[in-house]
Amino acid sequence: MAICEFSTYVKQRADSLGLNMSELARQAGISRQGLYALLDGTTEQAKISTLITLAKALQVHPMVLFRELLHQLDFPKFSTASAKYRFDASGFIQDVTIPDNTTVFTGQVFTKVWEIQNIGHVNWLGRKLVCMDRKADIPVVPEYIAAPEAVRGLIPTRRIIDIPDTLPGESVMLSMEFIAPSYPCSLISYWKMTDEHEEICFPEAEGLSCMVRVVSL
Structure with a gap:
């Protein structure tokens, strides 16, 4: 060039x-x-x-x-380390909303928006952003002991985001609505990109996350 x-x-x-x-x-x-x-x-x-x-x-x-x-x-084509596809790469641009350590209130509904860019040489077709959070096991406790909250962690309104088809060099906005839990805490929700076969595209990459501080009103 x-x-x-x-x-x-x-x-x-x-x-x-x-x-x-x-x-x-x-x-x-x-x-x-x-x-x-x-x-x-x-x-x-x-x-x-x-x-x-x-x-x-x-x-x-x-x-x-x-x-x-x-x-x-003749610079070598860039590729994310251990990407599933050769010369595939994803770059994080910015947290459009809710940057890390944003304070939200208990029970608050908020929308997180990430901006990412296809910085590799592979077309993104049929890809998705999938929630990697594990559901916490709630222990069985005697009736005379107050039971822990039935819902723990950030609650996404869905666990999969469809990623629009994205050509190399193009950027895309991805949004997810979350519900904060009913108790004060610090939480993180973790998301990774998958291909049309539901396989993770960048297994060893950081992925996207939403990290907030939850406080009581």
Whole structure:
């Protein structure tokens, strides 16, 4: 890939977000001259920090820009370690809502939204995000002892999210409605991507999670 193709990608992405070059440079924390030097290839070497801030302004995973820029050097295709499919990779972009350690109230219903990006070279078709939480066993206790809460942990309104078909380079928003338990605590709900055969795509990767602090009203 020539540097002009990297420039075309950045300009098209900025245009899709309604950003002109001046606004893109401002959000990326670099000068207009520096941005144009990067896009036309007159700068000798792009700093990693510059590409990271530019990726943030473009709302893409930094690996996408690295791949676009380094592809001209025949850079090896990126793959998540131990991915089921060769050259498959997923990048976490942001918690759109409910970042880690958000405080919610007992019994509160809230919606968690994740943004992820296909940063590999495999089309995501028929994939799902599946809850990995295990249901807690409730012990049998004598009648004169108060029984523990019958429902423990965060309660998702469903345990599977359909992931829209996603091409390499595209990002997708995934949302899930949760119900907080009726007692104060700190909790995490854990989710992983599966393919159309219901097999986990990235067995050793971190996955997505929703972590909250539950307090009483």
